[in-house]
Amino acid sequence: MLGIVLQQLVNGLTVGGIYALIALGYTMVYGVLRLINFAHGDLCIFGAYIGLVALGSGAGSGQSHLLLVGAAFILAAVVVAAAGLALEFTAYRPLRKADRLSAVVSALGASLFIENGIMLLWGPQLKVFPSNLLPAMHWTFGGARIDLVQVLIMLGSAVLMAVLYWFVHHTRYGTAMRAAASDQDAARLMGINVNRVISSVFIIGPAIGAVGGLFIGLYYRQVYFTMGWTYGLNAFIAAIIGGIGNIPGAMLGGVLLGLFNAFAAGFLSSSWQEAITFALLIGILLVRPSGLLGERVAEKV
Amino acid sequence: MSDGSVGHSMRLLEVENLDVRYGQIQALKGVSLRVEEGEIVTLLGANGAGKTTLMRTISGLLRPRAGHVRFRGEDITRVGADRIVRLGISHAPEGRRVFPTLTVAENLMLGGYTRAPAEAAQSLKQVLLMFPRLEERSRQLAGTLSGGEQQMLAIGRALMAKPRLLLLDEPSLGLAPIIVRDIFRALRQIRQQGMTLLLVEQNARMALKLADRGYVLETGHIALQASARELLESPEVQATYLGRETSSADGARQQP
Amino acid sequence: MSDALLRLDGVGIRFGGLQAVGDLSFSVRQGQVVGLIGPNGAGKTTAFNLITGVYRPSEGRIELDGRDITGWAPHRIARAGIFRTFQTIRLFYGQTVLVNVLAGLHLQTRQHWWQGLLGTPFQRREEVELRAKVRELLARLELDTVADEDVASLPYGLQRRVELARALIAKPRLLILDEPAAGLNDQESAALNRTILAVRDQGISVLLVEHDMNVVMNVTDNIVCINFGRKIAEGTPEHIRNHPQVIEAYLGKDDDEDDVQAPVSRPAHLAAGGGGA
Amino acid sequence: ASPIKIGVQAPITGQYANEGQGIADAVKLLVKQTNAKGGLLGHPLEVKVCDDQGEAAAAAICARQLVNDGVLAVIGSYTSGAALAAEPIYARANVIQTSDGTSDELTQRNYKTFFRNAPPNSAEALFTAGYFKAMGDKRIAVVTDHSSFATGLADAVVADAKKDGIDVLDKAYINAGSQNYTPVLTKLNALHPQVVYFSGYYTDGGLIKAQMAQLGMKAKFVGGDANQNVAFAKIAGNAAAGAVIINVPAPQDLPYPAAKEFLTQFKAAYGHEPPSIFTLTNADGFRAILDTAEKIKSVEPAKLIPALHALKNFEGLTGTFSWNAVGERTGSPYVAFEVMSNGGYKITYPPEAVTK
């Protein structure tokens, strides 16, 4: 029994780590622009495709696979960050002063664009990652098995998140980001280049998300052009559970969601798992409308 | 503060023929004004006259349709707000606009965002001396401060940039009489430190008593400009902006 | 006490560790104008929010006409006859003055929702009547010329008046005004004084928060001064004006020119306020 | 002469896109060949393709559109669900439909216009239970998605297996495409099954096989007919070898010369092999319709449909078959084959079919 619980813990933490990485992008953009960037999930999956290209093209070049994988991560992060920046410039910046919902629709449009762009570039069928990219190592403890990809996912996400947290909460630039998040004009009056801050959010979030996307590719070894929605939605839920706009919240939400998924599927019902997840989400919202770590700033009247 | 590098003939701030629109509404029409180094200039005007609009245009938050803003001889009309701060203009905006989800300390720290940390720390000491309440509340989220406390924070935050020119938009709005006085005292202190001030106030009497010169803005254009003393004595100004003394002989201010 | 319209009895609320309002008791009688004053952050707006149901008091009792209305939702409080304006204006921007003021007639509207959907003759007739009522009031408040303008395009002073009209048309028993003179120049605030007195003359009680002593001292029958959420003085304007604690905490000593111009290294009152009483 | 329109309703996009494209490609290839020979009864053929995404809702719209386009016959869809949703619409409009959908319901609703080009679930389930028995598998866990095909097949397998005295430990549902199956597999593993039987489609089947390996599960993977697709082995990766699939023989294992010729032509035209046997079964459905129309010299539904119901011993690419009165394809042998590490298949059961 303990073995099963441990195994489910491993299962959950793996997926949770991926969710958390993607959730960070949602939360950062939301924090600064109050915008649900519906295109974020697609950007992340775009990252997986870019990684796939790198891995596919380098496969015969005789490099050690680990190096190749590392290069794929960097390439994916860079390309997706560039895409994020381009997205911000074209789809969101012109709507900075418009109604919030206009930007949401623009984001939905961007999502369709990216998703179907991927389809046009890579075709409407599943794409499969090469196997054997990573050494087939695994460890057994207490009846549970964990393999190298899973360890990499957990470690990678933990480190990235910690760095990001430190950056946003303990550096001047991070404080400036939070200031821009709360009042852009006032931030300008402090000498903060708000446009640059927003751009940096659209660089950091997608770059981290691309890492998450590539982890998906390495772990499940199949990607599909509409997958951005599924993962994006889950990550978004994670961000909400944790308290959207809040970086530790995104991490907490992602991990909780992953664990919850695993335990719900493993012990309750695999086919109702998603419903149980949403029920949890709605329950949390009703009890804590701003998520677990979201601070309630009551509206002053 | 009077460094010789700035030629004496050079105006600190010069606004020339400014036109600003919000969509169809023309908020400013051909507004010109100037502020000399070390002066306190006040801007009077009814609601909607365009005072805030003028301030926001100077600090770069709004782009004028036509006209120029020059600061120390340099044309800053098209310069972004964040760069203008670096040039030496600080703006404590209307409605305080503190960062509600940041602490008081973080708000102040951002006020000195453009400066070296060590210099900013120096200014912080002075600001906290001027507004001790802010020191007590330094870890509180700014959004939960009362209106007066927020106003102190907004002024303190603007001072953190150690500006040459401080723009203050209605610092006394919604504040208790006693606080209003405190704030004006603080403003006097600031002036003694040699800072230049452009002040918008509904409380015309107090503003004119503090200022050297004043402008009266009416529906987007300058209707009157004169020394503060002249304005105080002008019948038009008295009728519209200084009603307290003439209309209500029993106003609070007349009490011993 | 039996003729009190509104009565607060030991009302208080905490936000986290902060007692924003504590043990507050006072009452407003029929046809009275009562002023609530106090330093910034004293809890005046919070008290209004407690009375109008925006916040729920954590202790104490609020009565209207002897009926316990503590903890009622805002719309029920409105039904009981209390209407308000806000410290920062809250109008429905992008709509005309007329439509804004129509909101005040919500409780006097008789049509059912399905009648609206079907467009029954009764519903159409009522819509015409409601608009006529609004125009009538707008004329009285000299707002008729702007009735069809978007409120967003109006100067601030007029916006305040529209907000007042919206509350007045609802036939309040008690009207609550949060800093109605903020940002008005002296001419405008003198006009406000006249309006408040006219409202009172119709038998409507008024409770107002205001920092402009020119308004407070001239229109109120009774003033309650609070500090740190607690009442420190209550009485006629005359009484309050000379009340040492009120002067100390709120009004300040009236300074003559010299005093103001003298350099003050550390403002005494600020220090006193910050130190807590 | 005015063209005769042929519809293709298939998942051109969606999870099963490569199957849908395979069907569309096969039909286009046959149409090209037919037109090169002068068309059908002197009329050129024209193809109308509609993407049903493997989705019942989209399928109903496709059916409406193809009917409005005035097609004579529709080839497809790949999934039973999409075929089922479209079936009544074609029936009302008297449009012939041939599909590889194996859900038994397709032939149970008495629509005269439907012709199945693959054998039904009930036959497959019976064969599968027999396979378990022959292999000595006593403890099986069943996994299915929610499609009518997969649940139908899973239920039938469970029933038949129980009749054979096999212990069915659990029947678990997954949501197709959700990828994260380790939680449910962990749960099943705790029951120590000898076999995990999966009745759904290859995209999930390959992943389940891979995740079983990741969890170190000892159970054997056995998949239903919808797992036969070139992508299965790619998705399962290192873990693919040893998976068993139950279906009619795969394209490369077809002994018939006609099949070999078609495969060569297909490869020449598109640069790759067909994704699965279902490209060929659908081609067979289409070929049978063309052939019958030529024989009776008519494309009148009133004449063509009864003629198709009487189709006997048609020489298909996938073997000789007939259609009975309800449009059921009769006469196709099942086999069980094992996936090899190079992605090829090795037939392991029944003994008479075993590849040497």
Next chain:
Amino acid sequence: MKRILALLRNPWVGAAIWVLGLAVPFGLDQTWVFIASLFAVYAIVALSQDIVLGRAGMFDMGHAVYFGVGAYVTAVLNTQFNWPILATWPLAVLLAAFVGALLAAPIVKLRGDYLLVATIGFNAIFILALDNNVAHLTGGADGIFGIGVPSLFGWQLASQNAQFWLDWLAFAAVLLLVRNLDRSHLGRTLFYIKHDQLAATTMGVDARAYRVLAYALGAGLAGFGGTLFATLMAAVSPGAFVFTESVTLFAIVLVGGQGSIPGVLLGTVLMFVVPQAFRSFAQYRYFVFGIAMVVVMVLRPQGIWPRAQRQEAKE
């Protein structure tokens, strides 16, 4: 251009266009008749979404649920209990409205984006319930097929044309309802709540009750669209009511223009009719759509055809 728009806004011009629409089966081929029916159905659903989103200001991204409830009520009652199609109408509408009210009641107090997430959740749960074939009524992932045709006074509306006319009539009824809403106390109250809930409640508006009412109304109309959809398609399946459909409905309202009837209809044309008409570009369809959505929002953030400013002014 302004003048043309103003002209098109005139109700008589709208009525004339509607009458012209009645003639579609005489002038155009069957493909277009089907597309026109589809338009009528989706227009009803989009208008109902606009009640909740554009008028009451609730970010509902799960509106396909109520569309689905209506469709499934008709499908189940007709195929499994042999109810005539028209007899299922009232139940489809009422049940959808009821479900809407029930789901909305606990969540209407949530702020914008949180409400949006909760409604996405409803949509996901709804689909799973359908997939899991709850109560063995919904037919699982592949849904229900073979829904019958409506009959009126013993006359079978079997032809595509007859169905079109039925849908077109229903569409007119819904249009009238929505137009009346705009002129009523209810419509105004929803506007107040959308704009400033606190200010509205202090005027005596029970915001929660009104929001639930708006939700029920929107859900009921969506359910009406659903029952028409089930009949038109002769099949229902979860795929027609998934979250992405909700997203499309949501986008229609904003691309067209919140609270603007012509805007929403235009949005419906763009998102549902154009794709049907350009089937041969299927591959590029959503790609182009995506670009179009961004471009429209950037150029016209209020939507292509925004609500007339201050409609209320003219009495």
